[in-house]
Amino acid sequence: MESERGITLERGLVRGKEIHNQNPARLIEKIIRERIFESLYWKEQCFGLTAATLCDRAVELTYIGGQYGQQRPTPFLCLAFKMIQLQPEPEIVEExxxxxxxKYLRALAAFYIRLTYPPAQVYKLLEPLLADYHKLRLRNMNGFRLTYIDDYVDALLTDERVCDIALPRLPKRIVLEDMEELDPRESALGSELESEEDDEDS
Structure with missing residues (x-):
């Protein structure tokens, strides 16, 4: 805890713009933030990182996940919190x-977008990854298991928690379509069927 102008601040809160009407650091539960700060990876690998050097760390990742072992945070989770602290420009995140x-840099960006972006942008940016079938290693309390980017992104869009983090509420896609914030989604399968029908007609 630290005090500034008579206001008591939680450790690790970000002095940047609010996200979802709150301090961005609160997107990660306090107990998990504390575990991140105490982790060796955070102390040795995350100190002094910028948006550019964070990219270098992310490409070194070999798995995604939240906590493992005795509730230790994964490097993936540490880098996700560092991104929240840095609040990189949207152009950088989208790169x-x-x-x-x-693929692990891509997975990290997807996680950050899901945590911090407005709902319509979440769908627009993440839905294309549902066609990405690269394998990912996922580490949790039970060890490692195999998953895929499309499954991981589907979880980001539909589950309440991913990598042990409670995700901000995401309205269903149809709601955003009704509000005209999103165009109706075009199915890749539907496009293939239309193409086959055109071939048959010709």
Whole structure:
């Protein structure tokens, strides 16, 4: 805890713009923030990182996940919190997301977007990754298991918790379509069927 101008601040709160009407650091529960600050990875690998050098750390990741073992935070979770602290420009985050050759950097960007972006932007940016079938290693309390980027992104769009973090409420896609914030989603399968029908007609 620290005091500034007579106001008591929680450790690790960000002096930047609010996200979802709250201090961005509160997107990660306090107990998990404390575990991040105490972790060796945070102390040794996250000190002094910028948006550019964080990218270097992210491409070194070999798995995603929240906590493991005796509730220790994964490097993935530490870097996600560092991104929240840094609040990189949207252009930088979206470049991370486009990095098809670096799947864990891409997974990190997707997680950050889900935590911090407005709902319509979440759908627009993450739905294309539902066509990405690269394998990911996921670490949790029970060890490692295999997943895929499309499954991981589907969880980001539909589950309440991912990587042990409670996600901000995300309205259903149909609600945003009704509000005209999103166009109706075009199914890749539907496009293929239309193409086959055109071939048959011709």
């Amino acid at each position: 991370y997301l486009k990095a098809e050759d670096f």
